[in-house]
Amino acid sequence: MKLVVQVKLLPTPEQASALGATLRACNRAASHASRVAFEKRITSRNELQKDVYADLKARFGLSAQPAVRAVKKVVDAYATLRANLRAGNLGNPGSRRYVKATGEPLSFRPDAAQPFDDRCLSWQFDARTVSIWTLGGRMKGVRFACSPDQLKALVQYRRGESDLVHRDGKWFLIAICEVPEQPRYEPVDWIGVDRGIVNLATTSDGTNHQGRRLGRYRRWQARKRAELQAKGTRSAKRRAKRRARREARHATHINHRISKEIVAVAQRTGRGIAVEDLGGIRDRVRLRRDQRATLSSWPFHQLGAHLAYKARRAGVPFLEVDAAYTSQMCPRCGHTGRTNRPDRDHFCCRRCGLAGPADVVAGVNVRNRARSAWVLVTAPVPALA
Numbered sequence: 001m002k003l004v005v006q007v008k009l010l011p012t013p014e015q016a017s018a019l020g021a022t023l024r025a026c027n028r029a030a031s032h033a034s035r036v037a038f039e040k041r042i043t044s045r046n047e048l049q050k051d052v053y054a055d056l057k058a059r060f061g062l063s064a065q066p067a068v069r070a071v072k073k074v075v076d077a078y079a080t081l082r083a084n085l086r087a088g089n090l091g092n093p094g095s096r097r098y099v100k101a102t103g104e105p106l107s108f109r110p111d112a113a114q115p116f117d118d119r120c121l122s123w124q125f126d127a128r129t130v131s132i133w134t135l136g137g138r139m140k141g142v143r144f145a146c147s148p149d150q151l152k153a154l155v156q157y158r159r160g161e162s163d164l165v166h167r168d169g170k171w172f173l174i175a176i177c178e179v180p181e182q183p184r185y186e187p188v189d190w191i192g193v194d195r196g197i198v199n200l201a202t203t204s205d206g207t208n209h210q211g212r213r214l215g216r217y218r219r220w221q222a223r224k225r226a227e228l229q230a231k232g233t234r235s236a237k238r239r240a241k242r243r244a245r246r247e248a249r250h251a252t253h254i255n256h257r258i259s260k261e262i263v264a265v266a267q268r269t270g271r272g273i274a275v276e277d278l279g280g281i282r283d284r285v286r287l288r289r290d291q292r293a294t295l296s297s298w299p300f301h302q303l304g305a306h307l308a309y310k311a312r313r314a315g316v317p318f319l320e321v322d323a324a325y326t327s328q329m330c331p332r333c334g335h336t337g338r339t340n341r342p343d344r345d346h347f348c349c350r351r352c353g354l355a356g357p358a359d360v361v362a363g364v365n366v367r368n369r370a371r372s373a374w375v376l377v378t379a380p381v382p383a384l385a
Contacts, residue, residue, distance in 0.1 A: 001178075001179055001180075001181050001309065001312055001313060002176055002177070002178060002179075003153065003157075003176075003177045003179050003309070003313075004174055004175070004176060004177075005146070005150050005153050005154055005158070005174070005175045005176075005177055006150075006172055006173070006174050006175075007144045007145065007146040007150060007154075007172065007173050007175070008144060008145045008146070008170065008171070008172055009130070009142055009143070009144050009170075009171035009172060009173060010142075010143040010144060010145055011142050011143075011171055015139060015142055016171065018134045018135070018136055018139055019132075019134065019139075019142075019164065019166070019171060020111075020166065021134070021135050021136075022114075022133070022134040022135050023110070023111055023112075023114055023164060023166055024110045024111070025060050025061055025062065025135055026060075026062065026066060026069075026070055026114045027108040027109065027110055027111070027112050027114065028060055028110075029056045029059075029060040029062055029067065029070045030070045030073050030074050030108045030112075031105075031106075031107045031108050032052065032055070032056070032059070032060070033048060033052045033056065033070060033071055033074045034074045034077070034078075034105045034106045034107065034108070035105045036048065036051055036052050037074055037075070037078060037105070038104070038105035038106070039105070043075070043078065043079075044075075045071060045072060045075045048071055048074065048075060049068065049071045052071065053067055053068075053071070056070060056071075061135050063133065065117065065119045065120050065133070066114075066116075066120060066133060069114070069115050069116065069117065069120070069161070070114075072115070073108075073114070073115060074106070077106050077108075078106065081101060081102075081106065084101075085098070085101070085102070111166040111167075113163045113164065113165045113174070114163065114164050115161045115162070115163050115164075116132060116133065116161060116162055116163075116164055117160070117161040118161075120132065120133040121133065121162055121164075121173075123154065123158070125151065125154065125155050127141075128143060128144055128145070128146075128151075129141050129142055129143050129144065130142050130144060130173065132164070144173065153177045153179065154175060154177065156177075157177035157178050157179050157180075158175050158176070158177050159176055159177065159178045160176050161176070162174060162175040162176075163175075168241065168242075168244060168245070179313060181312055181313060181315065182313065182314055182315030183315055184315050184316070184317055185270065185315055185316075185317070186317075187270065187271050187272035187316075187317045187374070188269075188270045188271060189269075189270075189271045189272075189367075189371075190204075190271055190272045190273070190274045190319075190367045190370040190371060190374070191203050191204055191205065191262065191265065191266050191271050191272070191273050191274065191363075191367065192204035192274050192275075192362075192363040192364055192365065192366030192367030192368070192369075192370060193262060193273060193274065193275045193276075193307070193363060193366065194276065194326065194327070194359050194360075194362035194363040194366060195275065195276065195278065195300045195303060195304070196211070196359060197211060197215075198210070198211055198212065198215075198344065199211060199359050200214065200254070200255075200258060200303065201258050201262065201303060202357070202359035202360055202362070202363050203262065203265075203360075203363050204360065204363035204364045204366065204367040205265075205363075206357075206360050207262075207265075208357075208359065208360075209258045209261075214250070214251060214254055217247070217250060218247060221243075221246070221247045224243065225240065225243070228240040228243075251299045251302070252299075252302065255299055255302050255303045255306050256306055258303065258306075259303060259306035259307045259310050260306075260310060262307060263307065263310040263311050263314055263316055266311070266316045267314050267315075267316050271316075272311075272316060272317030272318065272319065272370065272374070273307055273311050273316055273317070273318050273319070274318075274319045274320070274321055274366050274367060274369070274370030274373075275304055275307060275318075275319075275320055275321075275366065276320070276321060276322075276323035276326060276362075276366055277320040277321065277322060277323055278300055278301070278304070278323055304320075317374070319370045319373055319374065319377075321366055321369040321370055321373055322369060326362045326365040326366055326369075327341055327347070327358055327359075327361070327362040327365075328340050328341055329365055330349035330351065330352060330354050330361075331354070331361060331364045331365050331368055332349070332352055332354045333349060333351050333352040333354070335349055335350065335351040335352070337350060341358050344358065345357065345358055345359075346358055347361040
């Protein structure tokens with residue numbers, strides 16, 4: 001399986017200047033190649049490379065391999081655009097978003113990420129440095145910082161190209177690691193996980209990972225952002241820029257911690273993990289204005305993605321099941337109704353009297369559906385007569 005490892009570069013001012021000039025040149029070259037591809041309706045990488053290769057080297061100062069990488073970046077960007085159009089992510093043909101996306105060539109920001117393969121970039125893991133191609137030639141001895149686990153993954157499993165990223169005045173390298181998967185075992189049972197806003201994750205075992213602290217943190221961050229925006233001074237803008245993405249990093253850390261704990265329990269007990277399929281929930285739900293920001297910032301998809309890849313890496317079976325009425329259905333008698341859940345926190349079946357925390361009951365229903373779904377997934381296919 002593929003894992004992404006991000007390391008922070010620690011260039012000197014001279015090295016940072018060279019990296020910035022290189023990144024801007026690569027993106028200008030990619031924008032030029034994009035215009036050619038758009039005007040000539042070229043989708044083939046080989047055809048586009050024949051048309052623009054010499055021009056990229058002569059006009060933008062790229063050497064052979066960076067020019068090839070720029071062409072590939074353009075072709076990949078158009079492939080992604082076509083996939084989004086087919087999936088309907090940009091609206092129907094004729095809509096404003098669709099026309100805007102298809103009516104002009106793709107352009108690349110001056111500091112957009114640029115891929116470098118092993119011919120343009122090499123790693124010196126013992127010295128914790130990289131050697132990277134720039135417009136001024138090969139630049140050696142650029143230091144990087146990472147955790148011991150990240151360094152171990154890079155040494156053992158790094159494959160393919162790495163992306164040079166400039167973000168908030170900092171430099172990063174993002175590398176792809178091909179990490180081997182553990183063989184998936186046959187689960188003895190399942191852990192149902194109910195994801196929510198107040199309680200980020202509640203398992204069928206009764207373990208509750210509350211989201212109140214994250215909610216308070218988000219509200220505090222929102223107040224600080226409003227104060228800095230209202231002040232509007234240069235100092236306030238600098239502080240707001242430094243605080244950017246801090247809230248997202250905090251939420252990501254919490255999701256990593258929760259998913260790691262759930263996967264560890266499942267692996268230790270020989271069980272699988274089941275979650276609700278919440279795809280499209282933001283489109284299905286209509287909320288009051290004061291609730292929209294809370295739903296929009298709810299990181300349920302990221303938590304599910306963390307659970308999925310950590311389970312896959314550990315060999316733990318993972319399933320997504322139907323989410324319909326999991327919080328309103330009684331797991332004992334099957335009675336389903338809104339009245340079974342009189343408020344957000346409590347469940348009480350109107351038919352058999354089963355009562356308990358609503359999120360735990362939902363987790364139990366997810367677990368029960370996983371049991372049935374796994375039987376269907378693993379059932380042998382009958383042979384044709």
